Amino acid sequence: MNRNRALLLALLGVLLLAVLMNLCLGASGLSPSEILSALGDTARESTAARIFWYVRLPRTLAAILAGASLAAAGLLLQAVLRNPLAAPSVIGINSGAGLCALICMAVFPGLSRLTSLAAFLGACAAAFAVYLLARLTGASRATIVLAGVAVNSIFGACMDAIVTLIPEAVVSRSAFSIGGFSTTTMQQLRFAAPLCALGFLTALVFGRELQLMALGDDVAHSLGLRVERFRALFLVAAAMLAGAAVSFAGLLSFVGLVAPHMTRILLKNDAQLQLPIAAAFGAALCLICDLIARVAFAPFELPVGIVLSIVGAPFFLYLLLIRKKRSRHDAT
Numbered sequence: 001m002n003r004n005r006a007l008l009l010a011l012l013g014v015l016l017l018a019v020l021m022n023l024c025l026g027a028s029g030l031s032p033s034e035i036l037s038a039l040g041d042t043a044r045e046s047t048a049a050r051i052f053w054y055v056r057l058p059r060t061l062a063a064i065l066a067g068a069s070l071a072a073a074g075l076l077l078q079a080v081l082r083n084p085l086a087a088p089s090v091i092g093i094n095s096g097a098g099l100c101a102l103i104c105m106a107v108f109p110g111l112s113r114l115t116s117l118a119a120f121l122g123a124c125a126a127a128f129a130v131y132l133l134a135r136l137t138g139a140s141r142a143t144i145v146l147a148g149v150a151v152n153s154i155f156g157a158c159m160d161a162i163v164t165l166i167p168e169a170v171v172s173r174s175a176f177s178i179g180g181f182s183t184t185t186m187q188q189l190r191f192a193a194p195l196c197a198l199g200f201l202t203a204l205v206f207g208r209e210l211q212l213m214a215l216g217d218d219v220a221h222s223l224g225l226r227v228e229r230f231r232a233l234f235l236v237a238a239a240m241l242a243g244a245a246v247s248f249a250g251l252l253s254f255v256g257l258v259a260p261h262m263t264r265i266l267l268k269n270d271a272q273l274q275l276p277i278a279a280a281f282g283a284a285l286c287l288i289c290d291l292i293a294r295v296a297f298a299p300f301e302l303p304v305g306i307v308l309s310i311v312g313a314p315f316f317l318y319l320l321l322i323r324k325k326r327s328r329h330d331a332t
Contacts, residue, residue: 004273007266011280015064018287022060023052025291027299030056062184063286063304066249067259069196071282072275073241074256075263076203079214080234081131083145085319087257088123088242091148094253095155096126097239097246098176102159106166116191116247123243126151127235179252179305181290192244199240202233203275210234252305254312255282261319285311 024030030038030048038044038052070088077086077093088094100122104115133147159177203210209230212220220227245252259282263274289307296302 004267004277008273008277008280011277011284015280015284015287018284018291019060019064022063022287022291023056026051026056026294027301058184058186058189059181059290060287061186061189062181062248063290064283065189065193065196066181066245066252067255067282067284067286068279069199069241069245069282070252070255071259071263071278071285072200072203073238073245074282075260075275075278076210076234076238076241077127077256078260079210080231080238082214082216084261085145085257085316086148087254087260088238089251089253089256090152091130091145092126092151092155093123093130093239093242094246094251095152095159096129097123097243098251099155099158099162100125101247102162102176106162116188116195116244119247120195120240120243123239123246124236126155127239128232131231131235176250178303179250179308180293180303181249182301182303184248188248192247195240195244199237199244200275200279202237202240206230206233207272207275250305252286253309254316255285255308257319258312258315259285261315 020032023035024032028047028051030051034048035052038046038049044050044053073093074087077088077091078084081091097119100118101115104118108114130148130151133150209225212223212225213227213230213234217227242256259278260274262281263278267274267277286304286308289311290304293302293304293307
């Protein structure tokens, strides 16, 4: 077994341990034996069974799905746009998904299937808006990030305007903006999971094309790849993943930035394992941060988005400093 496969197995072990801890720990602790009995309690009559089926299990599955989806979306965006700072929360995809989800909540309250679809469409619109803005103004790496910041600001202002004009549209607007899993239901996950699965499948099936695009447009063209067609395909896949995650988890930050970079730092010369390792790292990151948010100040609870921001913001600044040092080195 080589080093990279051992790394994937180690990450899966950490992920399994995090799942067990998330199911057991909380304001009301559950022992492994209580979890096993809850699995067999189909009537869900006991208190432990109700906590497990209606609180812990949906929340744990939501953290896994959102973390893996946002990490995969970040990996796709960084490869397609060839910008290490590209991530769903940085270039406006999360905000686009959040705006359309918020509009859907205001117009069609209670219809979670429409919310997931609206979030996906908003994520697609934001992704292509950023890409078109960057193309019109010169698609350099810095331009893409700046275009994303502008789109982020516009969509954020639109969300604030909706809440101001229709305050009853979303009761938990602040929780949605920060991001979290405390109100996620199995019904929401059932509608979001197919979009996530389709996005993952697209990235896996066209993994070779994704690797070629990461080499640059000129190299990909010389190898016979239809760059614009596959760029659009991967942007749609990233929008599926990010939009589905936003539809039930809110505007989580930094997962799509931290997980792909940590994957590249840990992984050595094995592009085929980048996607599963990034997804496993993102899922484990969300599970661990959600556990900290629930346990650190129990019985009070922090939104998991706050913990992710505390972890991710210093990492983002570290990336900026590294890029600055490299640019100075290249200039000399």
